[in-house]
Amino acid sequence: MRQLGRKPAIITVKRGLALSKSYVVFAIFFASVAILTANFGNAFLRGVPGNSDVYVGTSLSLLSVPLTAIAAVMLTTSVILLYVYDKNNGVLEYFLSLGMNQEDIYKRYLKAGVILVLLLMAGVAVANVAVGLVLRGGVTLPLVATGVATALALSIVSFDTMAMMTFSLLQKPRAGANQPLGLALGGLLVLPAYLTAFILPGIVAVAVDLAEAVIIAALSIALLLLSSRLISREKLLP
Amino acid sequence: MHTLELHNVNSGYNKKTVLHDVSLTIQEPSIYVVLGPNGAGKTTLFRTIAGILEPYSGEVVFDGENVASSRDVRKRINYLSHYNAIPEEMTVYNALTFYANMQGGSADEVLELLHLQELRDKKIYDLSQGQKKRVSVAKVFLQERDLYLIDEPTSNLDPGYSKEIRDILMKLSKDRIVLYSTHNLYEANDIGTNLILIKNGTIALSEKIANIKLREYRVGIRTSTDISKIVDAKKGEQGYYVVSVSSPEEAGRILKTLIEHGVLVTEMRQLENPLQELYETA
Numbered sequence: 001m002r003q004l005g006r007k008p009a010i011i012t013v014k015r016g017l018a019l020s021k022s023y024v025v026f027a028i029f030f031a032s033v034a035i036l037t038a039n040f041g042n043a044f045l046r047g048v049p050g051n052s053d054v055y056v057g058t059s060l061s062l063l064s065v066p067l068t069a070i071a072a073v074m075l076t077t078s079v080i081l082l083y084v085y086d087k088n089n090g091v092l093e094y095f096l097s098l099g100m101n102q103e104d105i106y107k108r109y110l111k112a113g114v115i116l117v118l119l120l121m122a123g124v125a126v127a128n129v130a131v132g133l134v135l136r137g138g139v140t141l142p143l144v145a146t147g148v149a150t151a152l153a154l155s156i157v158s159f160d161t162m163a164m165m166t167f168s169l170l171q172k173p174r175a176g177a178n179q180p181l182g183l184a185l186g187g188l189l190v191l192p193a194y195l196t197a198f199i200l201p202g203i204v205a206v207a208v209d210l211a212e213a214v215i216i217a218a219l220s221i222a223l224l225l226l227s228s229r230l231i232s233r234e235k236l237l238p
Numbered sequence: 239m240h241t242l243e244l245h246n247v248n249s250g251y252n253k254k255t256v257l258h259d260v261s262l263t264i265q266e267p268s269i270y271v272v273l274g275p276n277g278a279g280k281t282t283l284f285r286t287i288a289g290i291l292e293p294y295s296g297e298v299v300f301d302g303e304n305v306a307s308s309r310d311v312r313k314r315i316n317y318l319s320h321y322n323a324i325p326e327e328m329t330v331y332n333a334l335t336f337y338a339n340m341q342g343g344s345a346d347e348v349l350e351l352l353h354l355q356e357l358r359d360k361k362i363y364d365l366s367q368g369q370k371k372r373v374s375v376a377k378v379f380l381q382e383r384d385l386y387l388i389d390e391p392t393s394n395l396d397p398g399y400s401k402e403i404r405d406i407l408m409k410l411s412k413d414r415i416v417l418y419s420t421h422n423l424y425e426a427n428d429i430g431t432n433l434i435l436i437k438n439g440t441i442a443l444s445e446k447i448a449n450i451k452l453r454e455y456r457v458g459i460r461t462s463t464d465i466s467k468i469v470d471a472k473k474g475e476q477g478y479y480v481v482s483v484s485s486p487e488e489a490g491r492i493l494k495t496l497i498e499h500g501v502l503v504t505e506m507r508q509l510e511n512p513l514q515e516l517y518e519t520a
Contacts, residue, residue: 008340011336015325015327015328018327019327086325089321089322089323089324089325089326090319090321090322090323091323091324091325093285093290093319093321093323094317094319094323094337094377095340096288096289096290097288097289097290097312097315097316097317097319098312098313098340098341099289099309099310099312099313101309232292233290233291233292234251234252234291237251237285237290238321
């Protein structure tokens with residue numbers, strides 16, 4: 001029989017993945033497209049000029065940044081959905097009754113989201129090196145793209161998770177959608193990275209993406225610092 | 239000996255007060271039945287005592303420690319919500335192990351205690367509502383604690399399992415305080431020694447059930463003799479002769495009279511639950 005581990009965040013990761021397998025499939029699909037995009041551009045279209053100082057190969061490689069970030073958002077959706085599910089099922093209320101505080105509880109889900117992002121990014125990095133070596137296009141640009149994607153994904157996932165837990169409005173499904181509204185927030189925050197890849201020269205695009213990651217990370221930290229005031233215990237009740 | 243004190247507690251949700259200035263002291267280990275209509279504030283009372291809700295004002299103190307601010311004292315309280323609060327994607331054993339890892343105790347022991355072994359490897363979402371409730375109740379017995387807050391534990395359960403749970407709680411109540419909420423008045427009368435009646439977010443009555451006096455008792459007497467000529471009785475519901483008395487002692491006197499007249503009484507019982515009147519007027 002499969003035994004449960006004792007580390008709360010790892011258990012949360014396992015529970016989330018078990019509950020929303022379709023998101024795992026979507027995440028793997030987007031990550032695979034991102035790996036192929038990063039390496040195809042780098043191997044076959046390097047030095048092909050686009051408009052102004054933008055090179056087609058670099059743009060394609062950097063397109064892997066938002067694709068990888070969206071894969072991370074999809075993967076961590078399972079944890080966010082688990083939070084909503086546990087809240088509605090009374091599990092979070094029971095956690096509180098065991099002596100946990102609201103901080104203990106939301107950090108458990110936040111950590112689970114971060115673990116999932118890091119696992120995905122480690123996999124993407126390894127795959128980028130492997131594909132880069134096979135295609136003989138070099139691994140520097142795909143790895144830089146993975147690094148930028150990691151920064152962006154970590155900040156977006158942290159912000160999205162905190163925002164969903166803080167504002168119960170984001171936990172509710174809205175007209176026509178059967179998923180909580182907050183999930184759209186992650187997708188929205190990834191959008192600028194699609195544009196920067198195609199309209200800005202490589203180094204500038206990387207700088208803008210990193211700047212976005214820093215701003216979103218700052219917002220996440222602000223939410224985290226204010227969380228004990230913003231997330232009252234009653235917000236965790238069904 | 240443990241002491242639970244509520245001092246002028248105001249508590250609720252979204253700044254809307256549900257409990258109004260509730261004060262209560264409980265010292266004697268026993269089962270305290272918490273009764274009241276829907277929306278009276280029973281669950282809010284339990285959540286506030288458990289430290290899940292922080293009171294807007296006033297304080298809940300258990301054994302001298304403020305529950306809202308002390309994590310340690312909250313770890314000495316077991317709370318059963320009327321939500322199942324079990325991860326439905328897990329098997330019964332894994333769900334109980336999940337909580338045992340957090341709060342202590344052994345899943346195997348509690349499976350045995352509540353005779354849940356045959357469900358051990360079943361997924362929670364495959365269980366019936368009653369089976370889910372049994373697993374939900376089981377998690378509260380993983381580890382013994384000093385104060386039990388049990389909100390409607392026997393809803394969806396058949397009589398056999400309900401009795402099993404009541405028996406465990408009665409055993410625990412010998413040296414612990416158990417607050418027990420139910421809508422089943424017969425169960426309340428059966429299990430409880432004390433009653434806490436909640437009305438509109440206030441405690442309308444806190445009293446030993448034995449001391450609760452009703453305006454009128456209706457007693458059913460089963461006999462083959464027409465006793466309406468001996469006592470003021472009318473043939474009524476379920477084949478009983480029904481007598482209205484003002485106290486249990488008067489019922490005893492009627493029985494004595496019937497025996498003196500040579501009447502063979504095969505059954506004599508109180509027709510209404512003594513808590514019914516309180517509940518209806520709450």
